[in-house]
């Protein structure tokens with residue numbers, strides 16, 4: 001199927017169940033991204049700042065950009081003017097820098113806490129205790145230019161569906177706990193970004209509100 005047809009089919013599948021589609025366009029050309037755009041897709045995700053910046057300047061200005069990959073503190077400044085949602089916040093230090101740059105740009109930047117759920121050493125993210133400690137901290141309570149709108153997780157790279165199901169279930173359970181403990185009076189904490197091309201159906205069963213799909217749309221990288 002073409003990129004446009006993939007987008008149309010996925011949008012139809014996801015809209016009816018109220019799950020947001022983030023088209024992950026890393027390594028893909030502006031032409032390929034425009035095919036998805038022409039099919040109606042507006043939310044795109046990149047995992048590298050440099051690549052995101054290059055695409056942002058050349059592509060239509062109504063694209064809503066998400067950063068889904070690891071973010072270094074010294075790169076925050078470059079994306080702060082326009083980024084819509086940062087999925088990959090994994091430290092207080094990073095959050096403080098995002099807050100600082102958001103203030104300079106006179107905006108509030110939405111962020112997700114990336115939670116480590118995979119049974120692998122190589123992935124970024126906070127563990128459950130670290131997430132709780134961050135949200136409890138005095139430093140966090142002083143940040144006025146960021147908004148935590150939910151959490152994000154990447155499941156293990158495995159073809160064992162039971163394990164993936166368990167990891168997403170854990171993420172959903174943590175989400176509920178955090179909402180209850182820290183965001184009870186806060187309607188904007190409501191996103192669970194989980195699910196990639198190989199596991200998005202499981203993620204949706206487990207309560208995903210936002211799936212990040214690359215190869216299902218654009219083909220293999």
Ligand SMILES: *Cc1c(COP(=O)(O)O)cnc(C)c1O
Pocket residue numbers: 024026047068069154196197198212213214215216
């Ligand atoms: C690349 C990437 C995706 C999309 O992966 P696919 O398997 O191609 O759907 C989703 N999330 C993150 C964080 C990624 O880096």
